Amino acid sequence: MDDTQLPLRKQILGLPIDSLTFLQTLRVLKNFLQEKKPHQVVTLNSLMVNDALRDPELKKILEQADLVICDSVGIFWAMKFLTKPLPEIIPGIKLMYELCKISEKEGYRIYLLGGKKEVVEGMVGELKKLFPRIKLVGWYNGYFSLVEEKEIIQEIKNVSPDMIFLALGSPKQEKWANAHLKELNVRLVTGVGGSFDIISGKLRRAPKLFRKLGLEWLYRLYQEPWRIKRIVRLPIFVFRIVLSRIRTN
Numbered sequence: 001m002d003d004t005q006l007p008l009r010k011q012i013l014g015l016p017i018d019s020l021t022f023l024q025t026l027r028v029l030k031n032f033l034q035e036k037k038p039h040q041v042v043t044l045n046s047l048m049v050n051d052a053l054r055d056p057e058l059k060k061i062l063e064q065a066d067l068v069i070c071d072s073v074g075i076f077w078a079m080k081f082l083t084k085p086l087p088e089i090i091p092g093i094k095l096m097y098e099l100c101k102i103s104e105k106e107g108y109r110i111y112l113l114g115g116k117k118e119v120v121e122g123m124v125g126e127l128k129k130l131f132p133r134i135k136l137v138g139w140y141n142g143y144f145s146l147v148e149e150k151e152i153i154q155e156i157k158n159v160s161p162d163m164i165f166l167a168l169g170s171p172k173q174e175k176w177a178n179a180h181l182k183e184l185n186v187r188l189v190t191g192v193g194g195s196f197d198i199i200s201g202k203l204r205r206a207p208k209l210f211r212k213l214g215l216e217w218l219y220r221l222y223q224e225p226w227r228i229k230r231i232v233r234l235p236i237f238v239f240r241i242v243l244s245r246i247r248t249n
Helices: 022-034 046-054 056-064 073-081 092-106 117-130 146-159 172-184 195-200 208-212 216-223 225-231 234-248
Strands: 010-012 015-017 040-044 067-070 109-114 135-140 163-167 188-191
Touching (some): 010 073, 015 046, 015 056, 015 067, 022 092, 022 188, 040 046, 040 056, 040 172, 046 056, 046 234, 092 117, 092 188, 117 135, 117 195, 146 172, 163 172, 163 195, 172 188, 208 216
Parallel strands (some): 040 067, 040 188, 163 188
Antiparallel strands (some): 010 015
């Protein structure tokens, strides 16, 4: 693949998904960071697909996003089942670590928005340990009022980051990024799911065996049993995928 071009997008239930390896994704993001214009990157999972199919605003955001990557085993399985396989799963946390590594090397400025106060502050401390020269130019928790939101937006304008990592939960983080992308003029904005919780130490990342088997979601459920309320919606996604396969045969 040419470093400056994306291959034709594939579709999952009428929604876009970019078919890239992890290394190709990094090359694309490096190009985004060199361009003086804003880019939104979406890390797509099965539940977000469910949401987008009943939420026209979210669907439009996915269609307009500069990059939509496969962030879950559900999406990976579905595309293979629909005979449109993707190269690999691209976990948001792995992507975030690599972007931090790139930022430390190239001097890119980062702003963090999301999570509870103790989580985002714990993440700041951990990132500074992992990447001593990283430029974290600001951070704020994800529980802000409308008044605080205006202050956050002004602060982001003042510190002028090159990228923003969001952990506001989906679809809030995708909608927030889309609503403020042009105003903030940040080169790269992306939601990174539960990465804040893991990096800060609030949660443990799944062991390698769980990751290899595509069961990171199960390990997270073990740590946060309340997530069963979300997981029970997954059969709806599976049903839609199976029905789509039947209709195309």
